[in-house]
Amino acid sequence: MRVKPARYSERYLAQQPEDVRRAIIGLELDKEFGRVEGWASSLNRKYTDTDEWRAENLILTYWRIACRYSHAAGKAATRFLDGLRDGKILGTKCGRCQRVMIPPRLFCEWCFRDVDEWVEHSGEGAISTYSLSYIGTDPGVRLEKPIIVAVIWFDNTSKKSPSSQTVLHAAGLLHIVDGVKPENVSIGMRVRPVWRRDGERTGSILDIAYFTPVDGGVG
Structure with missing residues (x-):
């Protein structure tokens, strides 16, 4: 052969x-x-x-396989990303519990009903948890100054459960926090989004450059 x-x-x-x-x-x-x-x-x-x-x-052959993948964001995520490109944070609102969901979903798992109302949100919220990361885009290089990575809970996205009065949150957004020293960041700190300039936004979560404290970040 x-x-x-x-x-x-x-x-x-x-x-x-x-x-x-x-x-x-x-x-x-x-x-x-x-x-x-x-x-x-x-x-x-x-x-x-x-x-x-x-x-x-024996039969022996070798080659490199070129695999191309295409991922569909879906109806809700596509509209959310289009909003980011336009400098807006969009969410969906349940007509029964009045909860705003960001990132948006088309079904309220609390009320078991479809959701079709869209609202524009200011983007302000509070840090629910955070971490100081010394790893940047190159995992082999330790950063001298850490990056603040936080989960943001947006205003009006939480409700008390009617049965237990437990405060329930509608997910949140993982992003970078800047404009505050690492030793001064805290859970509950109020933050707002800082957008990239017009023409630089592409319909990505990175269209929000980072979140920064609002009025000193006092909750």
């Missing part, structure tokens, strides 16, 4: 979408990959003796 080098043809590459063609070339998938000759005779051979399992009787 022989393994003959082969390549993607220029014709094949020309038929691919531009982003696929760039990916193939960027990952060097246009270079040699294995192509087996004589595979039919190897498949038809009946092996009865282990001595016959020699390299020349």
Whole structure:
């Protein structure tokens, strides 16, 4: 059996979408990959003796697989991300319990009903929990100054349970807090979003550059 080098043809590459063609070339998938000759005779051979399992009787091939994935954000998340691109924080509001859900959901799990009312939120809220991280975008480099990573509970997104009077919260948003020294941050600190400039926002959670204390951050 022989393994003959082969390549993607220029014709094949020309038929691919531009982003696929760039990916193939960027990952060097246009270079040699294995192509087996004589595979039919190897498949038809009946092996009865282990001595016959020699390299020349085996089928061997190799290649790099280009896998492309597409993730659908869904109806609620898509509208939420579109709002971020426009500099707005959008949530959904349950008509029964009056709870505002951010990030938005289309079903209230407290009232067991569909939700179709959308509201714009100021983005102000309080820190429910936080952590000081010395790891940035490069996990191999320790930061001299830590990043404050916090979960933000937005105003009017919590309600008391009618049965137990327990305060229940509608999730929250994990983000960066800046504009305050690490030793001064605290649970319950009031914060607001700081947006990226018009033209820089792309419909991403990073359209909010960070959250910063409101009026000194006193809750």
